[in-house]
Amino acid sequence: MNDPRTAILGRLRASGDSGPLPDLDTAVLERRQWPAAQRPAQLRKGMEAVHTEFLEATPADWPAVIRSFCEREGLKNLLYGPTSEAGSALAAAWPAGGPALKPYDRPVETFKEELFNGVDAGFTGTVGGVAETGGLLLMPGPAEPRLMSLVPPIHIALLRASTIHDTFWSAVKALGWGRALPPNALMISGPSKTADIEQTLAYGVHGPKRLIVVLVDDQA
């Protein structure tokens, strides 16, 4: 008896005559375009519809905007990636006292309990956004671990307006995701939600209950 792999591939190959490959007409995707200046508003529309909250900021004041959000919400701490670009910029501008910056700098095995039960919010950067439907593109990694945007009850994400693409499809092409990807990459459009009980939307089922986008206007 063949091993399953050989048997399966053999059967598929034996099915023979495959015929010509149909063309892919991507015009319908290419049609979805917005002038750069309108992309932030389009992105907001989509994301606000699914309960994402927005804070407006400038390239200079965004750390202060995050700081005052944390104070306003009475957060005790904010998880961040100390070696990430956004994380180190935030730390550099973070005054002492008040809400504490908590670094995610250890393997999760020694940090799980605290991550699940002792963190008020997580802060990450983004590598871009998607205007068409609204969405943030993230590439977690050593500097910004995967669970930062998932486990804490609030996720605060930094988005620069100039990095917003038209569609997910065009973003994949522009970012070169189609050629190489890190172990994890994702798009996020809002806080975690479910409609599994009688089609009624409820937010914050397993992931964050709130998603706060700090939208930096860098398109002047």
Add this chain to the structure above:
Amino acid sequence: MNGTKPKRVYFYGTCLVDLFFPDAGMAGIQLLRRAGVEVVFPDGQTCCGQPAFNCGYFEEARDVARTQVALFPEDLPVILPSGSCAGMMKVHYPELFHGQPDEAKVRAFSARVYELTQFLVDVLDVKLKDLGEPVKVTWHSSCHAVRDLGLKGEPQALIGQLANVELAPLAREYECCGFGGTFAVRHPEISGAMVADKIADATATGASVVLSTDGGCLMNVNGALEAKRSQLKVQHIAEFLWERTRAR
């Protein structure tokens, strides 16, 4: 069509209209004649073969289809007062005869097939003058007329030409009435539930007549209405149009 309106057409009655709704068939013929078209009704018409085809009995369906195609040798449009049978002849005959020696002949026939309202609107561009009393009707779109044949609102356009007719929209207009040929007797409980919902939706429109272009739907909806002793009536669209527009 190339702008010139045909002078002669074939009429294919379909088995259900032939046996259960002959008035609808007559009305369809009259509507065509009034539009200045000579109607040829070849003798020997039976059934398009759809029941056997839908059950997977292709040989039997083909046998029947061959005898029917042979009745329409001239290059004239073939008009049917039924979306479902027109769909069978136009869309499914070519599939059924795929790879058969007479495929080309059948395809040429299929290309000439029209559902009645489609022909009246898209080809003849008929204009109707309403002579009837004010009435409220609702429209049941037959699944095959819309999905197989691609009717794009021709029946509604004809109804819309009648000044005294109010067309009340039917909730879930595009949902099947539950007929489905043998389905109605193989799965009578499901089919029964579907038609019960359909007549409830139709009743809720406040219309006095449900119109449709398909004998199967009409028979099904009518049977369910009668069983409930409803005041609501069904009528084939051809009959309705003819009755309201013919000079008395």
Add this chain to the structure above:
Amino acid sequence: MHAENEVHFRDAAAKALLDPQLRANFRRAMDGLIAKRKAQFPDPRDLQDLRDLSTAIRSRSLLCLPELLEQLEASCAKNGIKVHWAETCEQANELILGLLEARGAKTMVKGKSMVSEEMHLNAFLEKHGIEALESDLGEYIIQQDGETPSHIIMPAIHKNKDQIARQFSQKIKDAKYTEDVDELTAMARKVLREKFLNADAGLSGVNFAVAETGTLCLVENEGNGRMSTHVPPIHIAVMGLEKVVARLEDAAPLYSILTRSATGQAVSTYFNLITGPRGEGEKDGPQEVHLVILDNGRSRIYADPQLRATLRCIRCGACMNHCPVYTRVGGHAYEAIYPGPIGKILTPQMEGVGVRHDLIHGSSLCGACGEVCPVEIPIPEILVRLRREATHEDLGSKVAGKGTGRTATEDWAWRLWAGVIKRPGLYRVATWFATRFGKALPANAPLIKNWTQSRTKPVPARRSLSERMRAEGVPHE
């Protein structure tokens, strides 16, 4: 002859139809989903173009399926994802058990996966002392009640909130009774967070597997999929072998049409791309990622050029949302993993067309499914084909159980029918009798009594159209 152990959809459906609560739950839910999908596609041209593109992408993937699977395996290996192959559900179950036992795993959290339902994985693992806990809220609800999904996207759609409220108050420790959806959701969150934190392994399905990059794409709203795939030390993904696409760019439009067709969402909360286990320097993520590729009859479906279209399916559930039969009987009446129209063509091909003969005929062929299917699977056409296969043995196909639904009575009936219909003379006699004596047919005659169960008996007109036309002397050839 009749297929042994034939499953009778008619009986189960008839029973479901008697449950007004169930019918109300489904009707409301399906009406809502239909409206939401419609709102997502305001422009018919865009919709058609996107369907054409999606269909072409899926068709292309299937045309190169063996090559793409090999490429996927190689790309995954490069990324550190170990690929396993299983011809049957039993093999897949054993494989997964082996992976879990080798690591001493005792608990596993699951993201939503229909393939794992197909494998009956939970029951299998339970038998071997491993707890497999569903974490998708809908799946969690039905697992707690010992039920199976009634919809492929919204597994607990048959239940309303009162039913869930009662269930939670009985089954969750220290839970109070509440019908507030936010509170119910919070209860499940609390229980499941604890489980995510401590689980030894996580399992997920796969929406699209990208051959070029070796990426597993997961679509979800709740975050339980990310929890299941990123928190436990080992992640096992299972997929049917048809799920592969060539490039990530191909997954993008499929993703877009999937969420819009399924739940009427422009985008899901998460679109998660997994291309490897925890990488160099990463602080979280699983240490191991495994991908199990399951056949379970798919390669047989693949062998048939027409039936192959079945494998284009992206499991959006739109066909069931729009199905007038599904809407009325709900998912459980199908007694199958995949209910609704897609299940009606998939289940018989997996289990045998004779065993599921009744199901194949449980459709009015209204075409609503094919009309909304984002990858244009001609479901009614395939149903007709399967009806044919069920009653014909000698068609040269590889369809499972072909010919086993054949009965002499039906064969004979169609032959008789054709014999009359193709002979106008005979037909004329038959209609003459029908018009004169049709009224006299008893309403409780076989078949007629099925009709008259909900309707009056149709009465033929006094004179047929042909008879009148003959009398009129219209020109005929």
